Amino acid sequence: MLLVLSYMLSAGKCHDGGRASSLGGLRVWRLAVGSRTIPEPQVLSSRRNPPVKSSTTLARPCPSVLACSVRPTLTMVPAWLWLLCFSIPQAFPEAQPAELSVEVPENYGGNFPLYLTKLPLPHEKPEGQIVLSGDSGIPAEGPFAVDSDSGFLVVTSALDREEQAEYKLQVTLETGDGYVLWGPQPVIVHVKDENDQVPQFSQTIYRAQLSQGTRPGIPFLFLEASDGDAPGTANSDLQFHVLSQTPAQPSSDMFQLEPRRGALALSPEGSTSLDRALEGSYQLLVQVKDMGDQAIGHQATATIEVSIVQSTWVPLEPIHLAENLKVPYPHPIAQVHWSGGNVHYHLESQPPGPFDVDADGKLYVTMELDREAQAEYLLQAWAQNSHGEDYAKPLEFHVVVTDENDNPPVCLPRGSSISIPELSAPGTEVTQLLAEDADAPGSPNSHIVYQLLTPEPQKGAEGRAFALDPTSGSVTLGTVPLQAGQDILLQVLAIDLAGAEEGLSSMCEVEITITDINDHAPEFTISQIEPVSLPEDVEPGTLVATLMATDADLEPAFRLMEFAIEAGDKEGIFGLDWEPGSDHVQLKLRKNLSYEAIPHHKVVVVVRNVEKLVGPGPGPEATATVTVLVERVMLPPKLDQENYEASVPISTPAGSHLLTIQPSDPMNRTLRFSLVNDSEGWLCIKEVSGEVHTAQSLQGAQPGDTYTVLVEAQDADEPRLSASAALVVHFLKPPPAPALTLAPMPTRFLCTPRQDYGVVVSGLSEDPNLASVPGPYSFALGPNPTVQRDWRLQPLNDSHAYLILALHWVEPGEYEVPVVVSHNAHTWQLLVQVIVCRCNVEGRCLRKVGRMKGMPTKLVAVGTLLGTLAAIGFFLILIFTHLALARKKDLNQPADSMPLKVAV
Numbered sequence: 069m070l071l072v073l074s075y076m077l078s079a080g081k082c083h084d085g086g087r088a089s090s091l092g093g094l095r096v097w098r099l100a101v102g103s104r105t106i107p108e109p110q111v112l113s114s115r116r117n118p119p120v121k122s123s124t125t126l127a128r129p130c131p132s133v134l135a136c137s138v139r140p141t142l143t144m145v146p147a148w149l150w151l152l153c154f155s156i157p158q159a160f161p162e163a164q165p166a167e168l169s170v171e172v173p174e175n176y177g178g179n180f181p182l183y184l185t186k187l188p189l190p191h192e193k194p195e196g197q198i199v200l201s202g203d204s205g206i207p208a209e210g211p212f213a214v215d216s217d218s219g220f221l222v223v224t225s226a227l228d229r230e231e232q233a234e235y236k237l238q239v240t241l242e243t244g245d246g247y248v249l250w251g252p253q254p255v256i257v258h259v260k261d262e263n264d265q266v267p268q269f270s271q272t273i274y275r276a277q278l279s280q281g282t283r284p285g286i287p288f289l290f291l292e293a294s295d296g297d298a299p300g301t302a303n304s305d306l307q308f309h310v311l312s313q314t315p316a317q318p319s320s321d322m323f324q325l326e327p328r329r330g331a332l333a334l335s336p337e338g339s340t341s342l343d344r345a346l347e348g349s350y351q352l353l354v355q356v357k358d359m360g361d362q363a364i365g366h367q368a369t370a371t372i373e374v375s376i377v378q379s380t381w382v383p384l385e386p387i388h389l390a391e392n393l394k395v396p397y398p399h400p401i402a403q404v405h406w407s408g409g410n411v412h413y414h415l416e417s418q419p420p421g422p423f424d425v426d427a428d429g430k431l432y433v434t435m436e437l438d439r440e441a442q443a444e445y446l447l448q449a450w451a452q453n454s455h456g457e458d459y460a461k462p463l464e465f466h467v468v469v470t471d472e473n474d475n476p477p478v479c480l481p482r483g484s485s486i487s488i489p490e491l492s493a494p495g496t497e498v499t500q501l502l503a504e505d506a507d508a509p510g511s512p513n514s515h516i517v518y519q520l521l522t523p524e525p526q527k528g529a530e531g532r533a534f535a536l537d538p539t540s541g542s543v544t545l546g547t548v549p550l551q552a553g554q555d556i557l558l559q560v561l562a563i564d565l566a567g568a569e570e571g572l573s574s575m576c577e578v579e580i581t582i583t584d585i586n587d588h589a590p591e592f593t594i595s596q597i598e599p600v601s602l603p604e605d606v607e608p609g610t611l612v613a614t615l616m617a618t619d620a621d622l623e624p625a626f627r628l629m630e631f632a633i634e635a636g637d638k639e640g641i642f643g644l645d646w647e648p649g650s651d652h653v654q655l656k657l658r659k660n661l662s663y664e665a666i667p668h669h670k671v672v673v674v675v676r677n678v679e680k681l682v683g684p685g686p687g688p689e690a691t692a693t694v695t696v697l698v699e700r701v702m703l704p705p706k707l708d709q710e711n712y713e714a715s716v717p718i719s720t721p722a723g724s725h726l727l728t729i730q731p732s733d734p735m736n737r738t739l740r741f742s743l744v745n746d747s748e749g750w751l752c753i754k755e756v757s758g759e760v761h762t763a764q765s766l767q768g769a770q771p772g773d774t775y776t777v778l779v780e781a782q783d784a785d786e787p788r789l790s791a792s793a794a795l796v797v798h799f800l801k802p803p804p805a806p807a808l809t810l811a812p813m814p815t816r817f818l819c820t821p822r823q824d825y826g827v828v829v830s831g832l833s834e835d836p837n838l839a840s841v842p843g844p845y846s847f848a849l850g851p852n853p854t855v856q857r858d859w860r861l862q863p864l865n866d867s868h869a870y871l872i873l874a875l876h877w878v879e880p881g882e883y884e885v886p887v888v889v890s891h892n893a894h895t896w897q898l899l900v901q902v903i904v905c906r907c908n909v910e911g912r913c914l915r916k917v918g919r920m921k922g923m924p925t926k927l928v929a930v931g932t933l934l935g936t937l938a939a940i941g942f943f944l945i946l947i948f949t950h951l952a953l954a955r956k957k958d959l960n961q962p963a964d965s966m967p968l969k970v971a972v
């Protein structure tokens with residue numbers, strides 16, 4: 069009862085309206101009354117939980133005069149007051165509450181039955197029986213009953229909250245046969261707690277080990293105590309306190325105890341002095357008390373024995389663990405130990421690794437380690453209390469993963485192939501191989517040695533194409549030269565363990581392409597072309613020869629060639645034609661050939677690379693010589709007329725000149741003339757000069773006839789080249805020959821030895837038929853050989869000629885020289901009378917011209933001879949002298965070349 073009153077005291081005031089109260093104890097005053105329409109009985113019977121159409125919570129507090137004005141006193145509350153207070157809801161019977169909630173103090177010390185609340189039974193109580201049952205119709209529990217007269221719910225004995233804190237009841241009004249007339253009305257009865265339970269420690273004696281080095285404030289022991297009173301109330305609000313510490317050395321406050329949590333820890337003071345404390349134990353008397361900070365309440369005590377132990381929390385040496393260790397896992401590797409009690413170990417790995425710690429502090433590795441993934445771990449081991457608080461700083465130690473040769477060398481991938489120009493010098497760096505080994509650097513496991521596998525040294529060849537430095541992996545060119553265009557796969561074995569037999573290895577491959585350089589000059593396939601014969605008359609543009617060239621280089625750009633004429637064509641007669649990029653060139657004629665100018669050519673063609681040549685210059689094969697022989701082209705001779713015609717009187721004597729056959733143009737060639745079918749033999753032709761004469765007298769020829777012969781002209785050098793023309797001879801009537809012979813010619817004198825004058829012969833005839841015809845006269849000596857030997861005719865003008873001595877000396881005498889005159893197809897003969905006499909000193913005849921006329925008589929001759937004998941003797945010496953002078957003059961100047969003077 070005392071406790072109930074104390075609740076009243078703490079209840080504070082009742083708010084206006086009593087709507088809410090923070091204290092559970094005042095629920096007494098609060099009644100939740102739900103207003104709802106009362107359903108029809110039938111409906112109630114059929115549906116025990118009808119839907120609430122509308123509900124408003126209307127707090128119906130006790131009248132303020134009763135409830136709110138009650139000053140809490142320590143006097144007992146009379147039972148009627150309870151009763152009155154609980155009966156209030158009956159004033160509003162029509163507002164039947166949904167659920168009635170009633171609070172009953174625990175351990176009630178008053179009279180029983182204690183009226184709890186008036187049930188909201190209907191006003192007009194139908195015949196029926198009030199039935200009280202537990203929730204959901206099970207038989208009512210606890211000491212509850214309904215006073216059927218007053219309609220109050222009563223409790224018949226004291227209640228114990230620790231036994232049962234809440235009762236759920238329901239009230240119905242039923243007929244005898246169980247038909248429900250009203251209800252069910254649920255009622256909840258809360259038993260209000262009273263501080264009737266004493267707190268209890270979980271143990272009477274606690275034992276704890278405290279390691280030296282524990283940080284202050286870190287609880288190493290958690291006290292536990294329980295209180296049976298309602299949780300969350302002051303009745304069960306427990307607090308812990310240290311009552312005493314034995315021994316009180318070196319400090320009386322070595323420990324601190326958190327009042328609420330009951331966590332025992334070293335105080336800061338205790339922490340500093342703990343090391344000085346002897347190893348031993350402390351005894352603590354501790355108390356637990358309910359009612360929180362209030363002085364009142366129940367309490368209990370217990371003893372704690374704290375034994376101080378030496379710290380075993382010492383750093384660990386680094387742990388070496390082999391990678392790929394084949395052992396069952398988890399595999400213990402070390403142990404940590406926190407000597408204090410109540411310890412939980414916690415392990416962290418940096419970086420996170422497969423490590424674990426068990427409750428005993430044993431450290432494990434839970435799976436195989438891989439040094440290449442992580443070579444070292446930093447482990448931190450923590451000693452913690454049950455709340456995860458650290459007793460001390462973590463222990464740090466390293467786990468070093470020791471290496472195993474579990475990684476072969478790996479060649480670094482290489483992008484494209486390497487290009488090396490051909491003819492590079494031995495020792496030229498080709499590439500640098502680089503293999504990496506993931507095993508521990510600096511250890512034999514990652515000591516890589518290179519070994520060249522391919523290309524293998526060629527049989528019989530000295531040295532190799534490539535040299536490899538086994539340590540550095542540097543590849544250089546060897547002594548064996550490489551050829552352009554070769555694609556070489558370099559295979560190099562990279563072996564770890566410094567190349568030991570058990571070392572791991574892998575193949576590094578490098579593709580090497582030998583690129584071309586322009587080290588080959590183009591060459592002609594044939595450098596001496598067989599002589600080419602070309603006729604002189606081939607047209608410019610004619611192909612003379614096609615020259616092929618080759619280039620041993622591979623690169624198309626290095627095979628490009630150009631051609632030129634180097635020598636043998638100063639005149640530009642030849643030219644070269646080639647397509648760009650082609651390997652053959654055409655030597656063509658650009659101008660006319662000429663046998664006379666150059667009978668043969670020696671053309672030197674040179675071929676060169678377009679690109680610059682590397683290395684030695686072009687050899688002799690870079691030139692080709694073309695010999696061109698010019699063939700002479702002989703045209704057949706051509707005569708100046710296609711047909712020749714001549715008119716001849718049939719009386720023409722033999723040896724008369726008819727005409728001269730001549731070539732059309734004066735060529736540098738000799739022709740041989742002949743007559744093809746002179747069947748009559750009338751004519752003859754001079755082989756060289758082409759003069760046509762009558763060969764004999766034209767016996768048988770008739771005037772008016774024509775006689776045709778073919779004249780052939782043959783080349784003297786090339787007899788097959790010839791020309792022919794027809795010579796048509798027209799025969800004429802013979803001229804009146806007597807008239808001509810009668811024509812007297814004045815006698816002339818010529819002195820011998822020959823002087824530089826002659827006798828004028830006139831062709832003019834007195835025959836008017838002949839004289840009137842214009843045209844030149846031609847003169848010829850008669851065919852007599854003596855005449856032809858002694859005399860010569862020299863043309864003077866168209867109508868006259870000179871007759872001169874052919875020989876230097878002609879016997880003096882009287883001569884009759886036949887001269888054949890031709891004029892306009894008329895030919896006649898003159899007999900020229902010439903007297904040859906000895907020359908006097910003046911180059912004249914000695915005889916007087918007048919005396920020469922007629923034959924001298926003997927007397928005159930004898931007289932003359934005698935008369936002149938003296939004169940001869942007188943002039944003898946004089947003449948002799950003159951003759952000597954004249955001889956001398958003759959020797960100095962040949963008579964043939966002397967110019968002729970017209971004779972007086």
Ligand SMILES: *[C@@H]1O[C@H](CO)[C@@H](O)[C@H](O)[C@H]1NC(C)=O
Binds near residue numbers: 605
């Ligand atoms: C070359 O000869 C042809 C005939 O053979 C001739 O017509 C041409 O004029 C000549 N050309 C030269 C430049 O002499």
Ligand SMILES: *[C@@H]1O[C@H](CO)[C@@H](O)[C@H](O)[C@H]1NC(C)=O
Binds near residue numbers: 747778
């Ligand atoms: C000579 O030959 C030519 C051409 O064949 C012919 O016209 C002519 O009559 C011939 N002359 C003689 C004398 O046979």
Ligand SMILES: CC(=O)N[C@H]1CO[C@H](CO)[C@@H](O)[C@@H]1O
Binds near residue numbers: 864866867868
């Ligand atoms: C045509 C002509 O000039 N005729 C002459 C040729 O020579 C002789 C002799 O001198 C002259 O008498 C002609 O007149």
